[in-house]
Amino acid sequence: MNNNRVEQIIKAGNINLDTHGIARNDIFSTYANHLSIDILDHGYFWGDRKWNQFDVISPYSRIYLMSKHEGWLETDKGSIPLLPGKMYLVPPYYKVNLRTNDKIEKFYFHFTTEFDGVEIFEGLKTCLVLPLEDKFLSRYTNTFESSEIADLLLFKSIVYETISLFVRAYLPEIQNRLILASKYKQVLHYIEENLSATLCAKEISAKLGLSYLFLTRNYKKDTGITLNNYIHSKVVYKAIHLLLQSKRTVKSISEELGFIDEFYFSRFFKKHMEYSPREYRRVNKTPETM
Numbered sequence: 001m002n003n004n005r006v007e008q009i010i011k012a013g014n015i016n017l018d019t020h021g022i023a024r025n026d027i028f029s030t031y032a033n034h035l036s037i038d039i040l041d042h043g044y045f046w047g048d049r050k051w052n053q054f055d056v057i058s059p060y061s062r063i064y065l066m067s068k069h070e071g072w073l074e075t076d077k078g079s080i081p082l083l084p085g086k087m088y089l090v091p092p093y094y095k096v097n098l099r100t101n102d103k104i105e106k107f108y109f110h111f112t113t114e115f116d117g118v119e120i121f122e123g124l125k126t127c128l129v130l131p132l133e134d135k136f137l138s139r140y141t142n143t144f145e146s147s148e149i150a151d152l153l154l155f156k157s158i159v160y161e162t163i164s165l166f167v168r169a170y171l172p173e174i175q176n177r178l179i180l181a182s183k184y185k186q187v188l189h190y191i192e193e194n195l196s197a198t199l200c201a202k203e204i205s206a207k208l209g210l211s212y213l214f215l216t217r218n219y220k221k222d223t224g225i226t227l228n229n230y231i232h233s234k235v236v237y238k239a240i241h242l243l244l245q246s247k248r249t250v251k252s253i254s255e256e257l258g259f260i261d262e263f264y265f266s267r268f269f270k271k272h273m274e275y276s277p278r279e280y281r282r283v284n285k286t287p288e289t290m
Helices: 003-011 026-034 134-144 149-169 171-183 185-194 201-208 212-223 227-245 250-256 262-273 277-284
Strands: 015-017 023-025 035-047 053-056 061-069 071-075 078-082 086-090 096-099 104-115 128-131
Touching (some): 023 026, 128 149, 134 149, 149 171
Antiparallel strands (some): 015 023, 086 128
């Protein structure tokens, strides 16, 4: 995927008329199947002060549609009020504290949104906020409570529509994310396929036939972090996913990630997350960490 293709997809469609008089959007026809949205969990949540959790970091995006009562999210950039009539998107791996002084009610769903293997919302450095109309919330309520296949399909389409509203509203940030991922697609794909605690920028440059200095200098210039730091973050993110989405032992996870032993893995994880793997799993694996 090159930069021009990403910009073309994001900025405009490409309608062509064939010899049979059929108008087609060539961008949609060619690339629609490159977009993948998976709904991992959903529900309607009634909570009280037991909902309060600290340092919650999930490996997927979360959307809240606030219906009643109030709460707030504490982030490194300050507090974000959770208010009825608003909907919120928390990007993957974005650390928040979940807070309420009384009660909280909301629809929520967890999901991943990938284009050509790139998680669209990963890397965003803030929670996203949009207005929530009553009629839009009622559409969720009406379809959510039904067991008919038509309503299940409609519920899924409403979830997709909600995600699309956030994409449209925050297009510049998402566009920059995709263009950057496109530029380093070969590198990112290699990391994804060979991720381990021992992987480093020198190995990647050698395996892909790239200049080590050229790759590392340009990556740091474009992203603000070193390539090795990015690899470490991906190791941490995979560890988070395994800790929250499985019941595997810390030892088993450390072995899969290529650590010498689970003690070195625990030190590495705590350096990046402030918690040991066991502590992190205890804090974040709750009935409602949405």
